[in-house]
Amino acid sequence: MATPPKDNLKVLAPEQAAELLQILKARFEKNMSRHQGLNWEQVQAKLEALPEKVWSLHEMERTGGEPDVVGYDKDTEEYMFYDCSAESPKGRRSICYDREALESRKAHKPESSAMEMADAMGIELLTEEQYRELQKLGSFDLKTSSWVLTPEPIRKLGGAIFCDRRYNTVFVYHNGADSYYGARGFRGSLKV
Known part of the structure; x- marks a missing residue:
């Protein structure tokens, strides 16, 4: 596993980010009832533009939170992720x-x-x-x-x-x- 860049420890290595995005995509597609009307490609594009948010999602995943998209705020144009693990992470x-x-x-x-x-x-x-x-x-x-x-x-x-x-x-x-x-x-x- 590659080491994150030294100048910003809150950014994942490209391989880690790609792996996390695959996990999030699979969870998104498996649980469409949590985010009806939303499109994974748009979520992914937003994530790819915000590597520090991908790092935070990685931390949520790493600690057992199983983060998933649960909504979209049209006013702020932001997707909302919550920990969706069955039990507290x-x-x-x-x-x-x-x-x-x-x-x-x-x-x-x-x-x-x-x-x-x-x-x-x-x-x-x-x-x-x-x-x-x-x-x-x-x-x-x-x-x-x-x-x-x-x-x-x-x-x-x-x-x-x-x-x-x-x-x-x-x-x-x-x-x-x-x-x-x-x-x-x-x-x-x-x-x-």
């Missing part, structure tokens, strides 16, 4: 909500936090509204849960929110932002 579990929560733990600190990982990947946590939109496209997080972007008033009081799907219903819960569980990760979004 495996490579992003056992993490607390943010750096402040991580630093507040006295013992048994997780390796990272959802907000830090998302920032490093160049993506954003799904909002509660986006999470509910995702659940209209399929059944996700039947065994796991996912941190979602927490409103500032809740976060200021030490909490954070997460969602899952049980009993064919999407539930929103709260926890201390410093909590972490093996079955809780986060789902991200990326505009391209």
